[in-house]
Amino acid sequence: MTVKKVIMQPSVVFRAEKDIMIRLLHVEDDADIREIAKMALELSGEFDVLQCSSGEEALATVVGFKPDVILLDMMMPGMTGRQTLEEIRQLDGLKETPAIFMTARAQHAEIEELLSIGAVDVISKPFDPMSLADSIKSSM
Amino acid sequence: MSQLEHFKTTVGGLALGAVLAGGWHSVTTALLGSTSALPAFGAIALASVVPILLVQKSVRRSARNAERTLLQRLAVLDLHAIVNVVDQNSILTEVNDHLLKLTGFSREELIGQPVSHLYDPDDHDFTNSILGEIKQGRSWQGETPLRRADGTIFYTQTTVLPLMDEKGNWCGSISARTDVTQHKKLLAERDTALTLHELRDDVWIVDEKTLHFRYMNRTAMARFGWSENEYSEKSLVDLAVEQETGPILDACAALHRTGELIAHHEMSVLGSHFDVTIKLLRNKRSSGRFLILLNDISDRLAQEQLKADFISMVSHELRSPLTSIKGSMGLLLSGAAGDVPSKAKSLLEISHRNADRLVLIINDILDLEKITTGRMEFTMCDVDLDELVKEAIAASAVTTKNFGQRVLFDGVQGSEVIYTDPNRIIQVLTNLISNASKFSRPNGIIHVSCVEGPRGMTLTVRDEGAGIPAEDQHKVFKRFADLSNSDRSGKGGTGLGLSICKAIVESLGGSIGFESHPGSGSSFHFVLPSDKDDREKGNHAAQRRVSG
Structure with missing residues (x-):
């Protein structure tokens, strides 16, 4: 798939205040879920988070952000989470970055498939916001 | 009275008496027998008797002819029809040889028996109808199935005539029947042929050796635009070349080669998806035939995909x-x-x-x-049951701790490894433990056991709760079962858990059940087959569901 590379501003950037920060790219089309994830991760104080509302937006900003971990929604209009990850994997310095999918379709076969293309974990929706940070850290 | 008048009176009286007493056959005997009483008269008297003798001779000849005709008719009837006579209690008093030959009974086995001895035990509603008619002095006609000595059934077209005594009272009946089994079979075959012809599925019949088409129904002919003459010149090989139906040809070849008689395939041929059933019909009298049925499942597959x-x-x-x-x-x-x-x-x-x-x-x-819809995923593998049960208990800990309950598990008794889907078994176990927790008293104990038995591994979850009321026990595994002592909103149940458990366990080749005594708790158990065949069945069922 050919992706048009454009410069886009990420939807939300926020930084936690601890010394050692985990740089997390969160790609999610649902604004409410982005907001909940943001609050949940802010509470932990361990993440620098870049939030994008689409795969296209993520591809435009991911290189400059250099994330330590990528959190991807699976079902999005336009590029799916899977397509987004496949494109990110083509970019220098991002071939090995841990990727975690969030999906409302947690079928066993789909989970296996996502793991097979390089995901390190799959978080089912609805997720528990209070354990989100720990889930991400334990998967990295 | 003159001698002549005496003779006339004697002969006439004998004849009339014979008719009254014995019917037509006795009349002729009476006439013939009376000649011995003819006295010797004088010449005049003899001259006047000659015309009478001539009349007598004519009568005797007529009687012989009538008797011969009657006997011939009886012989034909006897050979052609199944005849039996019953008395007014429906007891068999006479049966003909043809009946014995067709039924396989001996005369001794039938005489003295109720006529129902000859009838199909499952189909003798007509007997009341027969009795109703003949008691009124009327005949009855209809179809009656008869039972052979070996228990098999054949069908007869039957006429029953009432028998009357000399006073005109009903005293039994005589039945004449014709075997119509073959006729019925032909009619059924004709109906089958018509049904096949009108079937929406494609039906082909193909010669096993030459692979030429012997039959195509209307749907099949319409699909190819062929007439009867056209398809009879074609073979499966031609069709495979012209219409790319090679998979069907291959499937027939496989049956021919292996000698198996039936095969089912799902194929994409002729621009559509088909469930193809091929049956190899072989008999000693003719060469084999492939009966090929093509059921177009495109619409069903499309519907399933939509769903x-x-x-x-x-x-x-x-x-x-x-x-x-x-x-x-x-x-x-x-x-x-x-x-x-x-x-x-x-x-x-x-x-x-x-x-x-x-x-x-x-x-x-x-x-x-x-x-x-057969889309549940099953991933079969060898599973350590001890680990699996402990994992399920850990997964249920949130619920059990809420109620201050303890879950006791003494380990696996028997073989610890079983071939099954671990995730689905954990789903079943956690559901049962969660139910036990919700319906037990707080701070109680839930017992989990895993014991090897003759049918496989039995996993049991037992609680010390209120039990299930007897009147509700039959609907425990039904969806949204509304049990009188359950409170879903208060306990977080969906009303679907146990029906899902049942479906999962059965898909894995096992069985599920429970025992419950109101006041002393419930014990739910499920058996996972340890037998290789049963496991394979479960596995195949699971695989079918995955691929479905």
Whole structure:
């Protein structure tokens, strides 16, 4: 798939205040879920988070952000989470970055498939916001 | 009275008496017998007797002819028809040889028996109808199935005539029957042929050796635009070349080679998806035939795909807003947005609990739908049962700890490794433990056991709760079973869990059941087959569901 590379501003950037920060790219089309994830991760104080509302937006900003971990929604209009990850994997310095999918379709076969293309974990929706940070850290 | 008058009176009297006493056959005997009483008269008297003798001779000849004709008719009837006579108690008093030959009974086995001895025990409603008619002095005609000595049934077209005594009273009946089994069979075959011809599925009959088409029904002919003459010149090989139906040819060749008699395939041929059934028909009198049925399943597959897409859409569209609802409430309850007043917190907890319940209901409905449509995934592997049970207990810990309950498990008794789907078994076990917890008294004990038996591994979850009322026990595994002592909203149940457990266990080749005594708890158990064949059945069922 050919992706048009454009410069886009990420939807939300926020930084936690601890010394050692985990740089997390969160790609999610649902604004409410982005907001909940943001609050949940802010509470932990361990993440620098870049939030994008689409795969296209993520591809435009991911290189400059250099994330330590990528959190991807699976079902999005336009590029799916899977397509987004496949494109990110083509970019220098991002071939090995841990990727975690969030999906409302947690079928066993789909989970296996996502793991097979390089995901390190799959978080089912609805997720528990209070354990989100720990889930991400334990998967990295 | 003159001698002549005496003779006339004697002969006439004998004849009339014979008719009254014995019927037509006796008349002729009476006439012939009376000649011995003819006295010797004088010449005049003899001259006047000659015309009478001539009349007598003529009568005797007529009688012989009538008797011969009657005997011939009786002989034909006897050979052609099945005849029996019964008395007024429906007891058989006479049966002809043809009846004995066709039924296989001996005369001794039948005479003295009720006529029902000859009837099909499952189909003798007509007997009342017969009795009703003949008691009124009327004949009865209809179809009667008769039973052979070996228990098989054949069908007869029957005429029953009432028998009357000399006073005109009903005293029994005589039945003449014709075997119409073959006729009925031909009619049934004709109906079958007509049905085949009108069937919406394609029906082909192909010669096993030459592979030429011997028959095509209307649907099949219409598909290729062929007439009867045209298809009879074609073979499966021609069709494979012209219409790319090679897979059907290959399937027939495989049957021919292996000697198996039937095969089912799902194929994409002739621009559509078909369920193809091929039956090899072989008999000693003629060469073999392939009966090939093509059932177009394109519409069904399209419907199934639509349904699967719909389920997927529902899954995604419901879970996304639930993620926001549950997430928001979870953050509020955790204090992420500041302190929450205690009354508001109580209300939030109710909302959060019911959002959880909604998630469970969605999951359960989707699971049931997947099972029903054969799309539930099963991943079979060798499983350590000890680890699996402990994992299920750990997964249920949130629920059991809420009620202050302990779960006791003494380890596996028997073989610890079994071939099954671990995730699905954990799903079943956690469901049963969760139920046991919800319906047990607080701070009680839940017992889990895993014991090897003759049929396989039996996993049991036993509680010390109130038990299931006897009147509700029959609907425990039904969907949304409304049990009188359950309170789903208070206990977080969906009403689907046990029906899902049953479907999962049965899909894995096992069985599920329970024992419950009101007041002393319930014990739910399921058996996972350890027999290789049963495991394979479960595995195949699971594989079919995966591929379905």
